[in-house]
Amino acid sequence: DVKVTQSSRYLVKRTGEKVFLECVQDMDHENMFWYRQDPGLGLRLIYFSYDVKMKEKGDIPEGYSVSREKKERFSLILESASTNQTSMYLCASSLGIAGVGETQYFGPGTRLLVL
Amino acid sequence: GENVEQHPSTLSVQEGDSAVIKCTYSDSASNYFPWYKQELGKRPQLIIDIRSNVGEKKDQRIAVTLNKTAKHFSLHITETQPEDSAVYFCAAGKGYSTLTFGKGTMLLVSP
Numbered sequence: 096d097v098k099v100t101q102s103s104r105y106l107v108k109r110t111g112e113k114v115f116l117e118c119v120q121d122m123d124h125e126n127m128f129w130y131r132q133d134p135g136l137g138l139r140l141i142y143f144s145y146d147v148k149m150k151e152k153g154d155i156p157e158g159y160s161v162s163r164e165k166k167e168r169f170s171l172i173l174e175s176a177s178t179n180q181t182s183m184y185l186c187a188s189s190l191g192i193a194g195v196g197e198t199q200y201f202g203p204g205t206r207l208l209v210l
Numbered sequence: 211g212e213n214v215e216q217h218p219s220t221l222s223v224q225e226g227d228s229a230v231i232k233c234t235y236s237d238s239a240s241n242y243f244p245w246y247k248q249e250l251g252k253r254p255q256l257i258i259d260i261r262s263n264v265g266e267k268k269d270q271r272i273a274v275t276l277n278k279t280a281k282h283f284s285l286h287i288t289e290t291q292p293e294d295s296a297v298y299f300c301a302a303g304k305g306y307s308t309l310t311f312g313k314g315t316m317l318l319v320s321p
Binding site: 099 | 211216219241242243244252253254255256259261299303308309310311312313314
């Protein structure tokens with residue numbers, strides 16, 4: 096069974112704080128993704144990574160950065176948290192086979208509240 | 211980039227009825243169309259997917275149909291049960307690429 100874990104289920108931070116969200120997968124997946132989920136907006140891709148130290152912007156990267164120093168770990172960083180970044184953040188991973196549609200396995204999510 | 215529209219946003223049915231959720235996509239190069247189910251408070255999980263070389267796929271009470279010409283695909287759930295109540299997301303992708311998700315449909319199945 097693929098297991099994707101996220102460092103926190105709930106976080107409360109102050110405006111301007113630097114926030115780290117961590118995601119770990121245990122199935123040697125190549126691809127990792129960060130989404131945010133907001134009511135009525137679905138899942139929107141923030142950043143993704145196809146390999147260690149590689150990152151690509153998704154649809155809504157502004158205000159976020161990422162780090163992938165090890166294959167199993169993908170971190171999302173909010174350099175200076177703002178109230179409009181209050182959301183549910185979901186990490187996902189997939190195996191990484193070129194040219195084939197693949198299942199993405201999601202973590203349990205981190206609900207972030209920025210005050 | 212790809213744009214995926216999903217309808218309806220909410221759907222209420224009686225137990226035993228059928229439910230249909232529809233999605234349209236904009237990029238004719240998209241060739242992979244998964245559906246994810248997210249129960250309340252839980253993570254999204256893949257329930258069924260279809261690739262562009264297939265027009266229909268079934269898995270027990272769930273089926274997905276794809277019309278490439280019209281660029282739309284649909285999820286069909288027959289004999290709905292209360293445990294089918296969840297948010298369903300469609301998505302579209304192409305080859306070695308990311309997925310674009312629809313905004314989701316909240317399905318409520320009443321006993």
